[in-house]
Amino acid sequence: MQASTEPARNLRADILVVDDNPANIELLVAILGSHGYRCRVANSGARALAAARADIPDLVMLDIAMPGIDGYEVCRQLKADAATQAVPVIFLSALNGVIDKVQAFTAGGADYIGKPFQLEEVIVRVENQVRVSRMQREVEQRNAELARVNAELLEATRSLEAGNARLRKLSESDGLTGVANRRLFDGSLLDAWSAAVRAHRQIALILIDIDQCKEYNDAGGHLAGDDDLKRVAQAMESESSMAGALVARYGGEEFSVLLPDPASTDVRALAEALRARVEFEALPHRRSVVAAVVTVSVGLAVMAPTAAHEPALLIDAADQALYRAKAAGRNRVSI
Ligand SMILES: [Mg+2]
Structure with a gap:
């Protein structure tokens, strides 16, 4: 798939992997790392929030069942923070648990992956979210650039109009007395x-x-x-x-x-x-x-x-x- 044909692009994607189970983290880091992704890890909801705020990742892979702050709550808090709200979140379901899809999407999740992890599925879903998120960022940057260019054009138009008005007044008034010529x-x-x-x-x-x-x-x-x-x-x-x-x-x-x-x-x-x-x-x-x-x-x-x-x-x-x-x-x- 495309995922394996674009390893160079993946190098720049920074993924925060969050799971309270060290074996799950190890497996995901191995899969993602072999496809060129840079991974950071967190073993609790609190650490995940701190890591995401300290350095905003391109994607968060988030275990749902964790002691303390669970995955749904971590996702809600990421979405409530302007700095992290655009970061896509992929939920990881519990090994034998059924993922609550409604709660996952309501909390702001972009996708979910069931355990046990299928290598191909993980890569395809991750690649998909990274691509969507990059496109969104490009659109936002282009919109911001367009808004800036628009503002410059507006300003230029205004000063041109002011200049024209001055010229018109000059060309229509008598230089000595100031009344109409x-x-x-x-x-x-x-x-x-x-x-x-x-x-x-x-x-x-x-x-x-x-x-x-x-x-x-x-x-x-x-x-x-x-x-x-x-x-x-x-x-x-x-x-x-x-x-x-x-x-x-x-x-x-x-x-x-x-x-x-x-x-x-x-x-x-x-x-x-x-x-x-x-x-x-x-x-x-x-x-x-x-x-x-x-x-x-x-x-x-x-x-x-x-x-x-x-x-x-x-x-x-x-x-x-x-x-x-x-x-x-x-x-x-x-x-
Ligand atoms: Mg867990």
Whole structure:
């Protein structure tokens, strides 16, 4: 049988032989040893438990009838201990006794062998249990390895997603002011336009331009201008922080506030609030002919888009309103 053709593999299997009868131990050790198994022996239940816990064997061959702790109890204790519960147990029946098979399997036994021992039977049953136990261990190791690889993949996916989210945010925000950039604005306007066409609702756009920014930069230097662009951008973002409004840097000194669904918003009041908020910030503007502080002109357009038109129509309307606000003396809202 296979048992005798694989002696090299058996060398690594460590069998704990437990029997209170020295003759039985001698016989089993001789049989197993001649087939390449490494054997340890114990002549009582207590010694068997101590030996199994000290060095976990690949298999336990366990006599049932022993003084003190009997074989069933030894088996129950091995199965109750996480360290030894996977070790297969083969019960050895008493010479003239009938093995209680129900009790043997209930206690956690894997198999049983009746005395007197038949050499072939002992080897086949032992080989079988060692093979099953090895396969189980391999499956457990592979499962553990799979779980580890899965966890690594999950972690890699998470950090990739976080990286992508960071990149997306970077690619969609204005480097100087931190609000949305033109690219995100263009995409959002297109989306909002299509959604409004489908839902037959209005869409609003506010364009804001800092008054006489060129003069401001010429007077204060570009860095100071950058600082104030940031302040203006933040002021507008906090002023239009209601759900759905997108503040973007539209151009050099120009900002946009897109309201994809302005039904519940008083957009005129918002446009005026944006203008007032910038004035309230009181950023010094020495060369402005409008005021001593930085001010903005605001153009507002509200439209019910149709599929026949392009979003550029809304931008044009807001731009014309902005032009009128400038022409009318700046620091004001035009609709
Ligand atoms: Mg006995």
